[in-house]
Amino acid sequence: MALKGWHEILIGGMITDVGNSIDYKTGDWRSYRPIWDDKKCNNCKVCWVYCPDGSIVVKDGVMIGVDLDYCKGCGICAQECPQKAIKMMEETKLREAVK
Amino acid sequence: MTTMQVAKYKGIPKGLEGDRAVAEAMRQMNPDVVAAYPITPQTEIVMRFSDFVANGEVDTEFIAVESEHAAMSSCIGAAAAGGRVQTATSGAGMALMWEVLWVATGSRLPIVMHAVNRSLSSPLNIHCDHSDTMGMRDAGWVHIFDENVQEAYDNAIQMVRIAEHPDVMLPALHALDGFIIGHSVERLETLPDQAVKEFIGTYKPKYSLLDVEHPATFGPMDLPDYFSEHKRQQAEAIQNALDIIVQVGKDFGELSGRPYGLMEGYCLDDADYVLVALGSTAGTSKVAVDMMRDSGVKAGLLKIRCFRPFPHKMVSEVLGKRKVIGVLDRSISFGAQTGPLCLEVIASFFTHGCYPKVVNYVYGLGGRDIVPTQICEMYKELVEIDKKGITGPVQRFFGVRD
Numbered sequence: 001m002a003l004k005g006w007h008e009i010l011i012g013g014m015i016t017d018v019g020n021s022i023d024y025k026t027g028d029w030r031s032y033r034p035i036w037d038d039k040k041c042n043n044c045k046v047c048w049v050y051c052p053d054g055s056i057v058v059k060d061g062v063m064i065g066v067d068l069d070y071c072k073g074c075g076i077c078a079q080e081c082p083q084k085a086i087k088m089m090e091e092t093k094l095r096e097a098v099k
Numbered sequence: 100m101t102t103m104q105v106a107k108y109k110g111i112p113k114g115l116e117g118d119r120a121v122a123e124a125m126r127q128m129n130p131d132v133v134a135a136y137p138i139t140p141q142t143e144i145v146m147r148f149s150d151f152v153a154n155g156e157v158d159t160e161f162i163a164v165e166s167e168h169a170a171m172s173s174c175i176g177a178a179a180a181g182g183r184v185q186t187a188t189s190g191a192g193m194a195l196m197w198e199v200l201w202v203a204t205g206s207r208l209p210i211v212m213h214a215v216n217r218s219l220s221s222p223l224n225i226h227c228d229h230s231d232t233m234g235m236r237d238a239g240w241v242h243i244f245d246e247n248v249q250e251a252y253d254n255a256i257q258m259v260r261i262a263e264h265p266d267v268m269l270p271a272l273h274a275l276d277g278f279i280i281g282h283s284v285e286r287l288e289t290l291p292d293q294a295v296k297e298f299i300g301t302y303k304p305k306y307s308l309l310d311v312e313h314p315a316t317f318g319p320m321d322l323p324d325y326f327s328e329h330k331r332q333q334a335e336a337i338q339n340a341l342d343i344i345v346q347v348g349k350d351f352g353e354l355s356g357r358p359y360g361l362m363e364g365y366c367l368d369d370a371d372y373v374l375v376a377l378g379s380t381a382g383t384s385k386v387a388v389d390m391m392r393d394s395g396v397k398a399g400l401l402k403i404r405c406f407r408p409f410p411h412k413m414v415s416e417v418l419g420k421r422k423v424i425g426v427l428d429r430s431i432s433f434g435a436q437t438g439p440l441c442l443e444v445i446a447s448f449f450t451h452g453c454y455p456k457v458v459n460y461v462y463g464l465g466g467r468d469i470v471p472t473q474i475c476e477m478y479k480e481l482v483e484i485d486k487k488g489i490t491g492p493v494q495r496f497f498g499v500r501d
Contacts, residue, residue, distance in 0.1 A: 011207045013325070
């Protein structure tokens with residue numbers, strides 16, 4: 001998103017385009033990444049209920065993964081999962097593993 | 100108030116204390132919401148105004164809050180909801196508002212505050228000095244000083260138009276000296292209710308929380324990528340207020356016969372020795388100027404009406420070529436070279452390339468009286484500085500016992 005000048009924006013930080021938080025990808029705040037084990041998951045969707053950012057992706061009533069563009073890595077899903085199907089891993093360690 | 104002119108409306112003569120004159124102006128303005136907490140010496144404003152509410156003389160929703168922090172927060176909520184909102188406070192109460200004073204400006208909400216100047220503790224003191232409003236001078240509020248009860252009434256009404264102007268959209272306060280103006284009965288002329296109603300018109304906010312057809316978010320998180328741009332807008336808005344204050348003061352003059360500008364000169368045209376003052380002391384100084392003129396000294400006064408935005412260019416134009424200037428500060432900026440008004444005056448001279456001799460008198464702290472003979476002593480010092488050609492200490496604590 002190109003940054004605008006002070007003449008081009010509304011005063012007081014006011015927002016009138018409702019729902020624009022979709023434009024702000026908060027995934028880069030994350031220091032722990034949820035790793036989902038679809039073999040352990042029984043699709044109860046407790047994670048979907050608890051996720052404060054709506055980052056649990058559900059398609060046709062079935063959990064299919066985590067939207068890492070928005071997931072801040074808070075770990076609530078991992079804490080609440082009754083099947084222990086989600087565990088949190090440090091991003092730095094994941095990146096090292098990729099190298 | 101400068102010179103009298105022909106008025107559209109005939110004034111109604113009354114004898115009122117400053118606080119009651121402000122409450123009367125508030126009754127006539129009939130704001131949507133007033134949220135306030137009582138504190139000396141402002142209490143009479145909200146006390147009297149709550150009578151108007153109880154008697155059904157206004158339509159205002161009066162919120163009796165639990166603190167000044169809550170008062171200003173309520174004002175912010177009500178203003179964001181699109182209401183015309185006012186409050187009143189003094190001294191420690193204003194200090195308790197501190198955090199939210201900045202929210203009001205940053206959110207660009209045209210709240211009007213009737214500020215009755217009171218010193219800040221400690222030691223505890225309920226009387227007048229300007230420590231409270233000077234303490235919030237960088238919070239971004241339009242900041243005007245009243246000289247007397249008439250001006251307290253007149254400025255209270257003008258603040259609404261200034262704050263709500265689309266080029267400004269900032270909260271605005273006018274400050275009246277606690278007790279000296281607030282609790283002193285003076286003759287004034289009020290306007291008919293209808294005239295005030297017409298003058299302030301109807302507030303039509305561009306955005307409001309209650310406009311469900313056009314939803315808006317007020318006061319969101321603003322990170323480093325945009326915060327500076329929003330502050331830049333705010334800096335522009337308060338500079339825009341310079342022209343708006345003059346325009347509103349002119350319109351008010353047509354209505355009442357009392358036009359207002361950014362400042363007022365008294366015996367200034369040929370004056371060599373000029374004192375610069377705020378508030379009620381400007382009135383006292385006019386008497387001193389007359390006394391000095393009687394004794395043959397070319398004394399003059401510059402009353403600063405508008406402190407924020409500070410009319411720096413005009414100050415340098417008016418005062419730049421005088422022999423000696425004395426600036427009166429009713430507060431201290433601890434650790435600075437001078438009080439806050441004198442800092443502004445000196446900065447105005449420097450940036451506009453004029454260098455008259457300047458001294459700063461700190462006076463009247465915690466409500467200590469200042470009388471014309473004392474102001475004459477200051478004028479005599481200015482004459483002495485001119486004769487000797489040596490300024491001496493810049494900041495002088497006037498009337499403080501050794």
